[in-house]
Amino acid sequence: MNKKPSPRVLTVINSTQLTENMQRITFKAKDLSNFDMESEGGYIKLMFNENGGTDLSGIEEGTRPMMRTYTVRHLRQAQNELDVDFVRHHHANTVMSAETGGFASAWAQNAVNGDTISIAGPGCIKGLNHNADWFFLVADMTALPALSAKLEALPATVVGYAVIEINHQSDKQKLTKPQGVEVVWVLKSDTTSLTDIVQSQEWKVGRVAVWSACEFNQMRQLRTYFRNEKEVDKDDLYISSYWKEGCTEDGHKVAKHEDQLADD
Known part of the structure; x- marks a missing residue:
């Protein structure tokens, strides 16, 4: 049975274009007391x-609303504020627009x-096991906000790689x-693809x-590689897809479920 979620309302208080293809929206809420620092890098x-x-x-x-999943990039709980980074889509027929269903991207680019x-x-x-000897993080632009939060939470003395696929040089x-x-x-x-670059890194x-x-x-x-x-x-491996080429988020959800069943 579909149950309509009890929503929390956020209000836009700032919008900044971070890079060529990334927009940051800052939101204010009445109460974020049930968010904690583990929520930074988590999702809404x-x-x-x-x-x-x-x-x-x-x-x-x-009836459930249409829902699109995004990362909490920064949380300022005392101020009841949070930041969410959105990949910007310039053309309606782009692959990236397809993965979001267009809703979230179009809304974010026009938000005031x-x-x-x-x-x-x-x-x-799932977080990273901080007891590991080294770390290997991988993301494309949809997962860059989450990877960034994971990097910030790592102990200062760790070693490893963060391999990140971006759409344009200016997206660094x-x-x-x-x-x-x-x-x-x-x-x-x-x-050279993201997967090829990952596999070319020296294994520590x-x-x-x-x-x-x-x-x-x-x-x-x-x-398969990892x-x-x-x-x-x-126990040391978190690997997930955040979108599927040519699919809306709803179609991607179905593909993920079928993949999990086949993989079990």
Whole structure:
């Protein structure tokens, strides 16, 4: 039975274009007391009506809103504020627009101070085992906000890699990270793919903790690499897809479920 979530309303108080293809929206809420620092890097679900608007008053009882999942990039609990980073889409027929269903991206690019949106959450994702000897983080632009939060939470003395696929050279961001973590930027237009660049990194000695989130087909390739070829222990491996090429988020959800059933 579908149960309509009890939404929390957020109000836009600032919008900043971080890079060529990334927009940051700052929200204010009446109360974020049930958010904690584990929520930073976790997720919320933005709610839309069937037309991509944020007015939920016309949604029938027992019908769920359209929901799109995004990362809490920064949380300022004392001020009841949080930041969410959105990948900007310039053309309606782009792959990235397809993965979001267009709703969240279009809304974020046009949001102005005072606009409101309802959300569900927060939810947390699996963290990194800080007892590992080294760390391997992988993301495309949809997962860059979550990877950035994971980097910031790592102890200052750790070593490893953060391999990040971006849409354009200008999408590189200044990341707060341990000095021993090497950041490798991958351009989406390059002939060498994200998965190839990941596999070309020298494998370090000792126990590794892996955190990886990207497109569905890339995720499956990386899962095979980390789990089967490198035999990373399942307790030290978080790997997920945040979108699927050519699919809306709803279609991606179905693909993920089918993949999980086949993988079990």
